[in-house]
Structure formats: C-alpha cells, structure tokens
Amino acid sequence: MAASTINPYDGMVTGLHPSLKTVTRVDVSSNKLGKLPIVLFQMPSLKTLNASENSISGLPSLWLGGKRDLAQKNSFKAGKKPYSSCEDIHENLASEEGELDFTYAESGWNCPHLEDIELHHNDLTTLPTCLFELPMLKYLNVSYNDIQTLPFEMWTAPVLKSLDLKGNFVKKLPVMKTRQGGRGGNGKTSSLPRAKMLSLSKDSLPVDTRSEQL
Numbered sequence: 001m002a003a004s005t006i007n008p009y010d011g012m013v014t015g016l017h018p019s020l021k022t023v024t025r026v027d028v029s030s031n032k033l034g035k036l037p038i039v040l041f042q043m044p045s046l047k048t049l050n051a052s053e054n055s056i057s058g059l060p061s062l063w064l065g066g067k068r069d070l071a072q073k074n075s076f077k078a079g080k081k082p083y084s085s086c087e088d089i090h091e092n093l094a095s096e097e098g099e100l101d102f103t104y105a106e107s108g109w110n111c112p113h114l115e116d117i118e119l120h121h122n123d124l125t126t127l128p129t130c131l132f133e134l135p136m137l138k139y140l141n142v143s144y145n146d147i148q149t150l151p152f153e154m155w156t157a158p159v160l161k162s163l164d165l166k167g168n169f170v171k172k173l174p175v176m177k178t179r180q181g182g183r184g185g186n187g188k189t190s191s192l193p194r195a196k197m198l199s200l201s202k203d204s205l206p207v208d209t210r211s212e213q214l
Contacts, residue, residue: 015042016039016042016043020039020043021043021044021045022045023043023045023046024045024046024047024048024113025046025047025048025049025050026040026043026046026048026049026050027048027050028050028051028054029050029051029052029053029054029118030052030053030054031053031054032054032055033051033054033055033056034054034055034056034057035056035057035058035060036051036056036059036060037060038060038061038062038108038109040060041059041060041107041108041109041110041111041114042108042109042110042111043110043111044110044111044112044113045113046111046113046114047113047114047115047116048114048115048116048117048118049114049116049117049118050118051117051118051119051122052118052119052120052121052122052141053120053121053122054121054122055122055123056119056122056123056124057122057123057124057125058124059124059128059130059131061102061106061107061108061109061128061130062106062107062108101126101128101129101151102128102129102130103128103129103130103133104129104130104133104134106130107128107130109130109134111134112135112136113136114134114136114137115136115137115138115139116137116138116139117131117137117139117140117141118141119140119141119142119145120141120142120143120144120145120164121143121144121145122142122144122145123145123146124142124145124146124147125145125146125147125148125149126147126148126149126150127142127147127150127151127154128151129151129153132151132153132154132156132157132160133153133157133158134157134158135158135159136158136159137157137158137159137160138159138160138161138162139160139161139162140160140162140163140164141162141164142163142164142165142168143164143165143166143167143168143199144166144167144168145167145168146168146169147165147168147169147170148168148169148170148171149170149174150165150170150173150174151174152174152175152176154174155174161197162197162199163197163198163199164199165198165199165200166199166200170200
C-alpha cells in the first residue's frame with residue numbers, strides 16, 4: 001500500500017473510503033469468487049490486480065441493459081454513508097452484472113495506473129473492450145478460461161506488452177471489418193505502438209489464421 005503522504009491521488013477521488021485511494025496492489029487469487037466488486041476497478045492508485053484461480057465469469061460495470069445505472073452511480077450521494085464499504089458489497093454486486101462488452105467510458109472504472117491484471121484460471125468467455133482501453137495496462141494474463149471471442153481493440157491497446165491467451169477456445173483472431181473502397185468500418189487501425197507478446201498456445205486457431213490481414 002502506498003503511503004498517502006506521497007500519493008498524489010489521495011483525497012482526490014470521491015465515493016471511496018480513504019484507505020482505498022492509496023492501494024497499489026490487490027491479490028484475491030485462489031478463492032471461490034464468482035464476481036468482482038466494481039470498487040476494485042475504481043482505485044485510482046491500483047497498479048496490480050491478481051484475481052486468478054477463481055470462478056469469475058464476467059467483469060463488473062455500470063453499463064446495464066444498454067444504459068448506465070445512474071442509481072448506482074449516485075448511491076453515494078443518496079445514502080447516509082459518505083463512501084462504500086464492505087458491508088454493502090453484496091448489495092452492490094446485484095446491480096453490477098457483468099455485461100459481455102462495454103467501453104471504458106461506459107464502465108464506471110477509474111484505474112488510470114493499472115498495469116498488470118492476472119485473471120487466469122477463471123470462467124471468462126470473452127473480454128470487454130474496456131480492458132484494452134486502460135491507459136497503462138501492460139500485462140494481461142487471461143490464460144485457461146473459456147474465452148472464444150476477442151474485441152478488435154486487443155490490437156490497439158495503448159501500451160499493452162503481453163497478452164496471454166493460452167488454454168482458451170479462441171478459434172479466430174479479430175479483424176477490422178472493411179467497407180468497399182478499403183476503409184475501416186469503425187475508423188480504427190491496428191497501430192501496435194509497442195512490441196507485444198501474444199501467447200495462444202493450445203488454442204484452436206485455424207491453420208489459415210496467419211494468412212489473414214490484421
């Protein structure tokens with residue numbers, strides 16, 4: 001845990017208990033967790049999150065049924081408590097259902113310094129776009145899950161260096177849909193700004209995957 005006296009983010013983020021604003025590493029691995037509370041992704045100083053070897057099937061967000069859960073977002077103002085605590089985590093989880101896909105802007109996350117995420121050996125079937133929009137994410141280990149599909153944003157993550165996908169059920173890597181005339185349908189390009197390591201051993205990729213233009 002970083003000392004609050006040297007942490008520039010202490011006291012700048014509302015809605016969290018003061019002690020959570022300076023946490024830099026969280027390890028909840030090797031438990032029986034089926035979900036993660038969204039508060040883990042709202043710690044502004046968090047750098048490392050290890051939630052491996054659980055039973056997690058999706059990641060939390062405030063994007064529910066195609067619209068933001070404003071009631072949950074404003075719960076701090078409406079309630080008597082000035083910040084969330086472990087006492088209401090179970091209640092919060094009920095309104096933090098993990099959508100299959102959501103962006104960083106839709107997620108309600110606030111983890112600008114998160115660099116390393118360990119989610120291997122869980123029950124994830126896909127990864128949200130949000131993960132690959134984290135500004136400082138360098139290492140993502142999601143090996144040995146049930147992942148079948150991936151968002152195109154895996155190629156455009158700002159500083160991602162290592163993505164471990166081995167032991168999943170990926171049959172095809174995402175490609176950018178193109179319109180007639182050769183322009184990208186979503187306006188995104190695969191810039192790959194930094195050298196990256198992509199591990200896909202033991203996945204069910206087709207033989208002709210290497211011939212696809214990414």
